[in-house]
Amino acid sequence: MIDRPADMLTLTLPDGATRDVAPGTLPGEVVKSIGERLYQAAIAVEVNGTVQDLMTPLRESGAFRVLTARDARALDVLRHSAAHLLATAVRRVRPEARIGFGPAIEDGFYYDFEVDHPFTPDDLARFEDEMAKVAKEKLPFVRAELSRRDAEHVFAGDPLKLERLSELADDEVISTYTDGPFVDLCRGPHVPDTSYLKHFKLLNTAGAYWRGDEHRQMLQRIYGTAWFKKEDLDAYLHRIEEAKRRDHRLLGKQLDLFMFHQFSPGSAFWTERGTTIFNELMGYVRELQREKFQEVRTPVLYNKGLWEISGHWGKYRENMFLVHNNESEELDSSLKPMNCPSHYLLYLSRKHSYRELPLRFATFDTLHRNEVTGALSGLTRVRQFHQDDCHIFLTEGQIAEEVRFLAQFIADFYRTFGLRPAVRFATRPEVRIGDDALWDRAEGALRAALEATGMPYELKPGDGAFYGPKIDFDVTDSLGRLWQLGTIQLDYNAPERFDLEYVGDDNAMHRPVVIHRAVSGSFERFIAILIEHFAGAFPVWLAPEQVRVLPITDEMEGVAQAVVRRMRDAGIRAHLDDRKETLNYRIRDGEMMKVPYMAVIGKREAEGDTVAVRARGEGKKQEVVGVGEFIGRVLGEIRARST
Ligand SMILES: [Zn+2]
Ligand SMILES: [Zn+2]
Known part of the structure; x- marks a missing residue:
């Protein structure tokens, strides 16, 4: 050798x-x-x-x-190279633009420019055309390694690049990449030449502070995407179009459901229409819980003493809104981020017998969690929310049956919306309370109960709550995005900390265990998911406006009013649209608001006690039905909660 x-x-x-x-x-x-x-x-x-x-x-x-091109990591190289291609094109069209950074990001890339006037959509179109030209020129990306002095000379007109240069350590290799006359200070990697860039698209521009620092200048960031194959680019563009069409923030505005205001960031203001959906969901959960649950209400504000017992003060404080009362300068109270401790106080208010167990305290109380402003996003990331929360006090021997009952409850609830939750078992996290023996017991018991249900599940190690392991019900929406919603959490810690007890059949005191349960997670997030899942076209039982009645002319107005009255008396959310607009205009408006049924009344219908019904999504198809029959049909759909 x-x-x-x-x-x-x-x-x-x-x-x-x-x-x-x-x-x-x-x-x-x-x-x-x-x-x-x-x-x-x-x-x-x-x-x-x-x-x-x-x-x-x-x-x-x-x-x-x-x-x-088959390696996922090669996509980043392609996308970063596309950022260079963009900068090359921008410099050709707008030579005065000074350049910042242009990294690859998830699904695409961006490049930051310092310009005197923001870019317009027309600019973007011109840049994209120019990019196509540069790509065809097949310019190689030529790498050079320079001395600091030479580099400073090359980037004399680009202050942002000079700033970056000044930060590079003395022993760092200073490299530039050149395609055509365009030179960028960059460490790479890049594709061999510009002809590799065939399937790209510029998407939008946004202001972005230099280095994300709000005290520095505002740059213009151009976002784009790039792919190896045309099919992949097309599929991606279709995906973002569809996501835009379904975006709950946009639909929330279009359908007049909710709004946000800077004076209360992260807390939704619900309009009458949005409140209707909210109340319908709450009503549905209430109905399901009527027999076996006790609905309760507890305060929102608590002294820190409670949170110290519960462990929140030590492990969860940064997520809580702390306040001080007027007698104290200290932040020694908090809005509740969870209902659990308050339910324990309620439980402790009197003695409980084993005969009462499982005892289920359910609530829809308002909760607050201190999400940072930057993380807030529509209804999916909020500071104020409402869970369909429940705390169950039970004996250890009842765990298996209770978990089966709750899991079935949750699965049935989701089926109503055509959602199929994936079940995941989450075990002890890094940050937690309670000793390992207690965790062993809780994980063992919950897992055994889950296996007994026969539901297939996946493991989520380390993803449990800080007080116990949990079963999560994760839902994939119509765009394939995953959301964690329903949950069943087993807690041996809380009963110890709060000294919860019940009188057993032996007349001695025993420790119960606690299960935390949420069905929809929070109504806020769940409504966001429903909006996107249905693209705003809610099933009739949830729709804020179920029927819109349209008289063709003024002559039928009296009859139309009477029809609306009959529908409302029957319990249907019917509205009259008698605006002085053409029928076509009003129909279009009803379609835009995604009203499930429009009932048109012309002369013939008025005389025959009928309506010409247009069902949502059926185009121009119209069916003349007796008013009574139509009311019966709609009520049937509402009662069945059919999708
Ligand atoms: Zn580069
Ligand atoms: Zn809880």
Whole structure:
């Protein structure tokens, strides 16, 4: 065996073969020596797990792997290169633009520019055209390594780049990449030349502070996406179009459901229509809980003493809104972020017998959690919310049956909306209260109960609540996004901390266990998911406006009013649209508001005690039905809660 010369590098290929190359050899040459076809397909390489491009000299020995368009990591290289392509195009069209950074991000890339006037959609179209031209020119990305002085000279007109340059450590390699006349200060990696960039699209612009610092200048950020295949680009564009069409924040506005205000960030203001949906959901859960649950209400504000007992003060304080009362300067009270401790106080207010167990305290109380402003997003990330919460006090022997009952309850609830939850079992997290023996017991019991239900489930290690393990019900919405909603959590800690007891059949005192349960998670988040799941077209029972009655002319107005009256008396949310607009205009408006049924009344209908019914989503199709029959039909749909 011959030792490799001391100054050579050894590259180990995925199949175990090795190559010795001189330091400074370009990866492109190595790939070419492996095979011409591989070289044609190569986007970049991975050296010891780090991606580098084909034109960056090799400096270390180790594992060497070629990345082609099939590797997920190659997409980042493509997208970052697309950012260069964008900057190249912007500089051609707007030479005065000064350049910032242009990284790859999830699904795409962006590039920041400093310009005197914000970019317009027209600018974007011109940049995109120019990008296509630059791509066709097949300009190689040429790498150069420069001295600091030379680099400062190159970027003399780009203060943002000079700032970056001044921060580079003395021993750091300063590299530039050039395509055409455009030079960027960059460490790479990039695709070999601009012709690799075929399937891209610029999406939008937004203001962005230089380095995310609000004290620095505002830059113009252009977002784009890039893919290896046209099908992938098309599928992605379709996905974002669909997401936009279903975006609950936009639909919430269009359908007049809720709003937010800067004076109460993260807390929804519900309009009459939104409140109707909210109340319908709450009513549904109430109905399901009527037999076996006790609905209760407890305060929102508590002294810290309670949170110290519960463990929230130690493990959860940063998520709580702390306040001080007027007698104290200290922040020694908090709005409740969870209902549990208050339910324990209620439980402690009197003695309980084993005969009462399982005892289920259910509530819809208002909760507050201190999410940072930047994390707030529509109804999915809020500070104020309402859970369909429940705390169950039970004996250890009742756990299996109770978990089966609750799991079935939750699954049935979701089926009503056509949602299929995935069940996940989450175990002890890093930050927690209670000793390991208690956790062993809780995890063992909950897992056994879950297995007994026969529901298939996945494991989520470390994702439990800080006081106990849980079963989560995660729902995938119509766009394939996952949301954690319903939950069943087993808690051996709280009964210890709060000294909860019950009188057993032996007349001695025993410790119960506690189960925390939520069905929809929070109504806020659940409504957001429903809006997007149904794209705003709620099933009749949930729709804020179930029927809109449209008299064709003034003559039928009296009859129309009477029809609306009959519907309302029957319990249908019917509205009259007698605006002095054309019928077509009013129908279009009803369609936009996604009203399930429009009942048109013309002369013939008025005389025959009928309505011409247009069902949502059925186009121009119209069916003449007797008023009584129509009311019966709608009521049937409402009662069945059919989707
Ligand atoms: Zn770059
Ligand atoms: Zn709880």
